[in-house]
Amino acid sequence: MSTAVGTMGLGASCSTRQAGALGRSGGRADTPSRSETLPRRVLGRSKRPVSLLGFGVLHVQDAALYQRAVDRGINYFHFVEDRNTRKMLAPDAHNLAAFSALRAVRPQLVISYMTVERESKAVMREDLDRFLGASGFETLDLWYVCCPSPEQWNDFCEVFLEARRAGKVRCAAISTHRLAEDMDRLTAPESPIDVVMLTYNYTSSTEDRERVTRLSGAGLGVVPMKPLAGRFYEATTDRPDACLRWLAADPRVHSLPVAMQNAAQLDQNVAALQTPLSDEDQRLLTASLSHVSSRFCRMCGACDGACPHGLAVSDLVSVAMYREGYQDPGLARCQLEAIPTSRRRRSCHECARCAVVCPHGVAVRDRVRVAQELMA
Ligand code: SF4
Ligand code: SF4
Structure with missing residues (x-):
């Protein structure tokens, strides 16, 4: 709903952030060229x-x-x-x-x-x-x-x-x-x-x-x-x-x-x-x-419940995407705070190794850590 710029919507997982605009440009634009067409x-x-x-x-x-x-x-x-x-x-x-x-x-x-x-x-x-x-x-x-x-x-x-x-x-x-x-x-x-x-x-x-x-x-x-x-x-x-x-x-x-x-x-x-x-x-x-695949979460939910310490992994990975990918810390924090405290508080630093394997290659522990940094 996410193009060289922007994302879509606030709050809900799939409905939001599906689009965007190219780059992160803002500001004024000139009169549009009529020679461009959209199929x-x-x-x-x-x-x-x-x-x-x-x-x-x-x-x-x-x-x-x-x-x-x-x-x-x-x-x-x-x-x-x-x-x-x-x-x-x-x-x-x-x-x-x-x-x-x-x-x-x-x-x-x-x-x-x-x-x-x-x-x-x-x-x-x-x-x-x-x-x-x-x-x-x-x-x-x-x-x-x-x-x-x-x-x-x-x-x-x-x-x-x-x-x-x-x-x-x-x-x-x-x-x-x-x-x-x-x-x-x-x-x-x-x-x-x-x-x-x-x-x-x-x-x-x-x-x-x-x-x-x-x-x-x-x-x-x-x-x-x-x-x-x-x-x-x-x-x-x-x-x-x-x-x-x-x-x-x-x-x-x-x-x-x-x-x-x-x-x-x-x-x-x-x-x-x-x-x-x-x-x-x-x-x-x-x-x-390789850079993108280790970070981009498809929100498939396959990792839900996979952390033995009870972290809300897919939600936290999604928070990291809003923070680092979309570069919207306000929305990332809002999403983080919507996760029950008991499912986001524990630090991955206390865990010997990540037990969560993402079928799409997301580096889960790294992503969870990025989300948890917002709680610091
Ligand atoms: S981290 Fe991987 S398994 Fe978990 S929701 Fe995202 S894509 Fe699916
Ligand atoms: S590293 Fe973090 S997400 Fe992975 S199993 Fe440990 S506490 Fe859970």
Whole structure:
């Protein structure tokens, strides 16, 4: 929802930090060049043409930024809001600027919203109605649910079909960090899910690349999250836009929703997609792999419960990603404080060696230590 700059959302694990912008640029940007164009791709069986660069809306109160995004050719806007976000922001600081700017051009757009609160059908219904009420959008093009369990998946399908009959939503989508487990459900002929948001970038395994082929073959829309691999790649190069071009070169990928906070980031991301993936891009990406792979957490949860001392390993690794990758110590601290004290306090220095093995090669003890430094 993460591009040469930025990340997506606050609080929830999968829905947030999925996008970003290239680099960490800020400040003013010049008048956009009209010679640049953003391709559009049909988002699987949703049949919606979406811009290759999407916009992950991040509570930025700048209506001109959203208008500029539309002017630059972006027609896909992705919203996420969860309970943590609402707690952290004053009521008037939510997405009002985006809503007011986008309502004026709503028929041209594809709007998606991610429900993070999914503990019951009633909660999901309430969340959808809250978003529609606050936005003033009569209909949602894509309604996502964030990483549902099998039971929540069934509940979501039921409330989605009900909402579609009521004219509130058009298409259903899920995000997942556990693609292998969700594949059969996603590709089942009776599944109402049209689009999947999955952790996918140049660090993805051969198995995940094959799964993307299967999803695409089944007609699903494919929307990557964490396209910048936690932004650790940026530590290895001054050309972070290669990550976006790598994904853009994959015709199975339909849109890259990136969180952008200012015009400079927006323009940088649009510019990144004006050139094809080059041999130099490939070389830089390959050279970064060992640095990135030992740090980038896919949030698969495989390490949950694996620390014999009871540390909340996956949450702590995620805190380290916000601190070091996204370079957002405020959010990292906020995430850290959301972990029960007993599951974050013990220092790894007291442990002889790490008993947690990450199947994706994350150096767990090192990452946990980075998170624990925030408690010092
Ligand atoms: S550290 Fe590894 S096992 Fe744990 S959640 Fe991240 S990717 Fe999965
Ligand atoms: S090094 Fe840290 S995370 Fe690893 S087993 Fe020991 S206490 Fe747990």
